[in-house]
Amino acid sequence: MATDDLPSRLPVTDRTRHRRLREQGSLERADLNAILDAGFVCHLGVVIDGRPLVVPTVYGRDERQLYVHGSVASRSTAGGLPVCVTVTHVDGLVLARSVFEHGVNYRSAMIHGDARRVTDPEEKLEGLRRLTEHATPGQWSYARRPNRRELAATTVLALSLEEASVKIRTGAPDDGDGPDAALGLWAGVLPLTGIWGAPVPDPALPPGTAVPDHIARRAGTRHG
Amino acid sequence: MATDDLPSRLPVTDRTRHRRLREQGSLERADLNAILDAGFVCHLGVVIDGRPLVVPTVYGRDERQLYVHGSVASRSTAGGLPVCVTVTHVDGLVLARSVFEHGVNYRSAMIHGDARRVTDPEEKLEGLRRLTEHATPGQWSYARRPNRRELAATTVLALSLEEASVKIRTGAPDDGDGPDAALGLWAGVLPLTGIWGAPVPDPALPPGTAVPDHIARRAGTRHG
Numbered sequence: 001m002a003t004d005d006l007p008s009r010l011p012v013t014d015r016t017r018h019r020r021l022r023e024q025g026s027l028e029r030a031d032l033n034a035i036l037d038a039g040f041v042c043h044l045g046v047v048i049d050g051r052p053l054v055v056p057t058v059y060g061r062d063e064r065q066l067y068v069h070g071s072v073a074s075r076s077t078a079g080g081l082p083v084c085v086t087v088t089h090v091d092g093l094v095l096a097r098s099v100f101e102h103g104v105n106y107r108s109a110m111i112h113g114d115a116r117r118v119t120d121p122e123e124k125l126e127g128l129r130r131l132t133e134h135a136t137p138g139q140w141s142y143a144r145r146p147n148r149r150e151l152a153a154t155t156v157l158a159l160s161l162e163e164a165s166v167k168i169r170t171g172a173p174d175d176g177d178g179p180d181a182a183l184g185l186w187a188g189v190l191p192l193t194g195i196w197g198a199p200v201p202d203p204a205l206p207p208g209t210a211v212p213d214h215i216a217r218r219a220g221t222r223h224g
Numbered sequence: 225m226a227t228d229d230l231p232s233r234l235p236v237t238d239r240t241r242h243r244r245l246r247e248q249g250s251l252e253r254a255d256l257n258a259i260l261d262a263g264f265v266c267h268l269g270v271v272i273d274g275r276p277l278v279v280p281t282v283y284g285r286d287e288r289q290l291y292v293h294g295s296v297a298s299r300s301t302a303g304g305l306p307v308c309v310t311v312t313h314v315d316g317l318v319l320a321r322s323v324f325e326h327g328v329n330y331r332s333a334m335i336h337g338d339a340r341r342v343t344d345p346e347e348k349l350e351g352l353r354r355l356t357e358h359a360t361p362g363q364w365s366y367a368r369r370p371n372r373r374e375l376a377a378t379t380v381l382a383l384s385l386e387e388a389s390v391k392i393r394t395g396a397p398d399d400g401d402g403p404d405a406a407l408g409l410w411a412g413v414l415p416l417t418g419i420w421g422a423p424v425p426d427p428a429l430p431p432g433t434a435v436p437d438h439i440a441r442r443a444g445t446r447h448g
Contacts, residue, residue, distance in 0.1 A: 015275075015277075040317075040328075041312065041314050041328065041330075043267040043269075043278050043310055043312070044278075045267075045269040045276035045277065045278035045308075046276055047271050047274065047275065047276050050271065050306070051239075051271065051306045051308070051336070052269035052270055052271050052276050052277075052278075052306060052307060052308040053239075053269065053276075053308050053334075054267050054268075054269035054276075054278050054308045054309070054310040054334065055310065055334070056310065056312040056314075056330065056332050058328060082274070082275045082276060083276060084269075084275070084276040084277050084278045085278070086267055086278040086279065086280065088265065088267070088280040090265050090280075092421070092424075093264075093359055093360055095360060095363065095367070095423075095439060096367065097367060097368055098367060098368040098369075098370070098374070099352060099356055099363075099364070099367050099368065099369055099370050099374075100370050100374040100377075100378070102356065102359075102360075102363075102367070104264075104265065104282060104359075106265075106280065108280050110277075110278065110279070112275070128323060132323055132326065135317055135326075135328075136317055136319060136326075136414070139319065139323075139326075140323070142409065143319070143320065143321060143322060143323050143326070143409065144321055144322040144323065144404055144407060144409070145322075145323055146322070146323050146324050150322070150323075150324040153324075154324070172424075172426040172427060172428065173426055176426050176427070176428025176429070177428060180368055181428060183368060184430075184433070185366065185367065185368070185433075186423075186425065186429065186433050186434060186435050186436055186439070187425075187426040187428075187429060188423050188424050188425040188426045188429070188435075189423070189424045189426075190360070190420055190421070190423050190424075190439060190442060190443075191420070191421035191422075191424060192418055192419070192420055192421065192447055193418070193419050193421055194416055194417070194418055194419075195416070195417050195418075195419050196414055196415070196416055197316070197414070197415035197416065197417055198415070199319075199410075199412050199413070199414050200316075200396075200412050200413045200414075200415060201410070201411075201412040202396040202397055202400050202411040202412045202413075203396060203400070204396065204400025204401060204405065204411075205400070205410065205411060205412070206408075209408070209409075209410050210410060211410050211412075212410055215319060215410070215414060218414060219414075223416055
């Protein structure tokens, strides 16, 4: 794996050029990383028999690539698999005066490339570590790690973070200074937030099994 | 548009047959509808130049078809557009004793078909009404509806709800009765819930503009 840093500005390619709503596009790699780090479920798009297939799955990352839990890859041939991985956080409904100006406040990252099936056991273990720690920081050192058989039964895809498109919309509706402002209607944003709940113990646990701190302390905090 | 009811059981096709984790698949149309009704953002997958593209967008539905806000269709030719529309609700992290058994509690619907670009103005208006009411019930009768120019500038796709795949995972981890139970580790679920916040007024509003009841009453309620 190369060790050079990826550029802090995202490259503009035919696939990542923002065609609409240009004001919502960001070319900052820091924005891409922040969006990826705020979630753990992505939507992985592949082409099967010429048709699109979009499956939700989990991911993690390092500085250069995304690791994706990729059972869908079992339907494809080996080698580079053309994928589009999209991560979206919905932050609220934008309720304008006119239906036409309605929208969503969101942060979304779309990563394009050819995914590589990770075959080296050490890299696969590292990918699973990234996936696990991404969803639940602290869990890799707490839970039992995969053995050789489990590792062989797991598909991990790696995708370069080189080519990505980022879109962000924040703030109030856009029709506050147009003719519709005279309608006297309420307009604004209805925010939406993900909240972690209190841990629910497996009923099979012996009574009194302590919730580890890295899990307990997330309860009540914001996700996304 | 046909008026026959779609069958209450979803058909099993090459695309919707559950290949893995069969216990998570549902063939109940009621489950499909419940998943669609619990959200308003989908991930729309299309094939552009042989490669997948996955974009987040908003949707609504009637009994027979999904309406999708589809600016991505402007990149495609007219006529039937092969799409896969996926709606996913993440309900929590499944934290098992072993990393291998980790997972996500979720509800996901994947709809396959050829999307049709809605051209008839009346149907397009009806599609936008469904979209608007789906995201914010009560808003279609409150906000200013699209005029002819706005309607022409909006792309709405319609997709039959005939062919769909539903997956649901709930409950505790699966390794409570295996050898890993002896490890003495905590295991369970960390729930994740979407919560609507208090409405944030557009700063451009005249002071004292009342929040309409259909928006105000959502604050603090659960989404998803």
